[in-house]
Amino acid sequence: MNEERPPDFADLLQVIPELHCDLRYGGPDNFTGAPVAGYAQPRPWLSKAAAQALLPVQETLLAMDLSLLILDAYRPARAVRHFLCWAGDGVEDAQLRQRFHPTLAKTELFDAGYLAARSSHSRGSTVDLTLCARDAGEDALPMGTEFDFFGPASWPHALGIGLQERANRLLLQRLMLAHGFVQSPLEWWHFTLRSEPYPGRYFDFPLETEPAPSA
Numbered sequence: 001m002n003e004e005r006p007p008d009f010a011d012l013l014q015v016i017p018e019l020h021c022d023l024r025y026g027g028p029d030n031f032t033g034a035p036v037a038g039y040a041q042p043r044p045w046l047s048k049a050a051a052q053a054l055l056p057v058q059e060t061l062l063a064m065d066l067s068l069l070i071l072d073a074y075r076p077a078r079a080v081r082h083f084l085c086w087a088g089d090g091v092e093d094a095q096l097r098q099r100f101h102p103t104l105a106k107t108e109l110f111d112a113g114y115l116a117a118r119s120s121h122s123r124g125s126t127v128d129l130t131l132c133a134r135d136a137g138e139d140a141l142p143m144g145t146e147f148d149f150f151g152p153a154s155w156p157h158a159l160g161i162g163l164q165e166r167a168n169r170l171l172l173q174r175l176m177l178a179h180g181f182v183q184s185p186l187e188w189w190h191f192t193l194r195s196e197p198y199p200g201r202y203f204d205f206p207l208e209t210e211p212a213p214s215a
């Protein structure tokens with residue numbers, strides 16, 4: 001039987017105005033090349049505390065005609081197990097490797113820290129996100145690498161990316177840090193709420209939409 005979603009989780013699309021979302025693990029456009037377990041009905045769930053902390057970030061961005069673009073939020077533990085199986089399946093797809101982790105074999109991604117065997121995403125207060133124009137659909141602002149590029153160019157303060165890309169990273173970082181998040185030292189897109197409500201819990205409820213209220 002599936003674990004219940006705690007009542008103090010919120011669907012970001014319901015609480016954050018004009019939010020853009022492109023939950024990559026729900027389809028094939030991600031580093032595994034396939035939809036990920038637990039993402040059959042992808043929705044951006046987070047603890048209400050993390051959702052509330054994102055609100056002023058979005059309000060500041062909207063005033064600049066920008067928006068947050070959510071790439072991943074709460075991640076069920078079964079998705080993390082899926083990543084572990086993928087990394088250990090003995091098959092290396094050359095195109096996916098070239099695109100997402102050219103300098104590391106997929107078997108090395110956990111030890112290198114780009115993937116976690118117990119992910120903070122499963123605690124419900126970690127989010128992968130970037131910036132886009134307010135009315136831009138899902139076209140992200142340039143950040144110097146794409147989401148889930150596993151290499152030094154994705155470290156938040158990497159040198160060797162363009163000025164505009166650095167400015168975009170800094171804007172995202174400054175807003176998120178100012179509103180209570182800490183950033184991964186390896187991934188410019190990955191932020192965790194400092195005062196997360198479930199620091200020791202790793203949830204495994206699958207993503208799904210809220211059932212329609214009965215008439």
Ligand SMILES: C[C@@H](N)C(=O)N[C@H](C)C(=O)O
Nearest residue numbers: 113114115116119120121
């Ligand atoms: C896979 C990537 N988006 C990510 O979130 N990596 C961290 C380390 C994680 O798996 O928790």
Ligand SMILES: [Zn+2]
Nearest residue numbers: 121127128190
């Ligand atoms: Zn992440």
